[in-house]
Amino acid sequence: MKIIEIYERLKKKYGPQGWWPISNIGYHPNDYSYPRKKSQIFEICLGCYLTQNTSWSNAQKAIDNLNKINSLTFEKIKKLSDGKFKEMIKPARYYNQKFKYLREFFAFYENKLKENNIPTREELLNLLGVGEETADSILLYAYKQPEFIVDTYTRRILIKKNLIDWKTSYQEIKDLIQKEFQDEYEKEELVNNYQEFHALLVEHAKHFYIKKPFGTGDEVL
DNA sequence: TTCCAGGCAATAC
DNA sequence: GTATTGCATGGA
Numbered sequence: 001m002k003i004i005e006i007y008e009r010l011k012k013k014y015g016p017q018g019w020w021p022i023s024n025i026g027y028h029p030n031d032y033s034y035p036r037k038k039s040q041i042f043e044i045c046l047g048c049y050l051t052q053n054t055s056w057s058n059a060q061k062a063i064d065n066l067n068k069i070n071s072l073t074f075e076k077i078k079k080l081s082d083g084k085f086k087e088m089i090k091p092a093r094y095y096n097q098k099f100k101y102l103r104e105f106f107a108f109y110e111n112k113l114k115e116n117n118i119p120t121r122e123e124l125l126n127l128l129g130v131g132e133e134t135a136d137s138i139l140l141y142a143y144k145q146p147e148f149i150v151d152t153y154t155r156r157i158l159i160k161k162n163l164i165d166w167k168t169s170y171q172e173i174k175d176l177i178q179k180e181f182q183d184e185y186e187k188e189e190l191v192n193n194y195q196e197f198h199a200l201l202v203e204h205a206k207h208f209y210i211k212k213p214f215g216t217g218d219e220v221l
Numbered sequence: 222t223t224c225c226a227g228g229c230a231a232t233a234c
Numbered sequence: 235g236t237a238t239t240g241c242a243t244g245g246a
Contacts, residue, residue: 019227048227055226058243094241097229131229151227202227210225 001161003180006221007193010200013220017199020044020141021060023067032192035142038116039073042109044142048134049101050092061091074109101129118143132170140198146190148177149198153205160215 018027022040035041043063051059065088066072071080080088086099104127113119124135132150139145150173158164164173177197185193208218 051226052228053226053241054228054243055245057245058226061244091243093226093243094229095243097241101229129229133228137227149227153227198227205227 001163001221003158003163003177004184006157006161007197007200009221010204011196014200014203016196017203019195019199020047021056023063023072032195041142042074043072045105045109045138046102048137048142049098049105049129050089052094052098052129052134054093059092062089065089065091074106074114078106078110098129101127104128105130118145121147136174140191140194144191146178146187146194148174148181148194150174150177151198151202153209154198154201156209156214157201157205157218157221160209160218161221 016029018029018031020034021027022034023043025034028034035044046066047059047063050062063072066077069088071077071088077085082099085102086095089095089098089102092098108119108123108127112123119138121135121139124130124138125132130138136147136149139147140149150170154173154177155164155166155168158173159166164176178194181190181193181197204218204220209215
């Protein structure tokens with residue numbers, strides 16, 4: 001089966017997912033115009049760190065905490081004490097680590113991103129706490145760059161469909177998917193479709209790939 | 222109670 | 235380069 005076909009079937013079954021959720025707006029299905037403001041770009045970057053190996057509901061609690069004290073922008077967060085910021089992001093798990101990671105990101109943001117610059121993938125990967133998945137998440141959702149995100153759910157589903165195996169590398173999986181999408185869609189459509197496909201894989205995995213054995217019941221594919 | 226979340230870095234070999 | 239482990243909250 002072609003990966004594009006999986007995408008089409010997921011779209012038909014679940015509909016547009018409206019990722020990445022934004023504070024005070026939430027998910028925004030069929031509206032690919034976000035982020036619209038610098039503060040929303042910043043917020044997505046923050047969320048990409050906070051949701052690492054953490055449920056979105058927990059990451060969102062951290063975002064909500066910051067929003068409640070009116071500190072969900074770079075300039076406002078900068079003014080928080082270390083202790084207060086840690087307290088706010090505590091629900092997002094590994095908060096001491098993520099605090100350290102984010103401090104480095106804020107310095108990078110201050111120096112390189114404040115003037116509407118777009119980070120390179122390499123720059124992001126050089127930051128502490130940013131691996132391939134987080135780098136691609138920031139690029140795809142915050143900066144609308146055509147970089148597909150390979151996560152554990154993507155792997156589980158593609159392994160189940162016998163399209164890859166457990167040792168296929170991140171880059172190989174990413175190339176496999178991007179090649180099919182590049183053949184199918186125009187350049188301007190790639191970002192929206194990458195955003196949608198990744199969100200759909202997560203949604204589908206939540207239904208059928210959480211408990212062992214992986215993939216039982218996903219007859220939709 | 223146990224299991225699992227929209228990973229990454231440090232370490233060991 | 236591959237395998238293992240620490241990180242350390244909250245909901246199902």
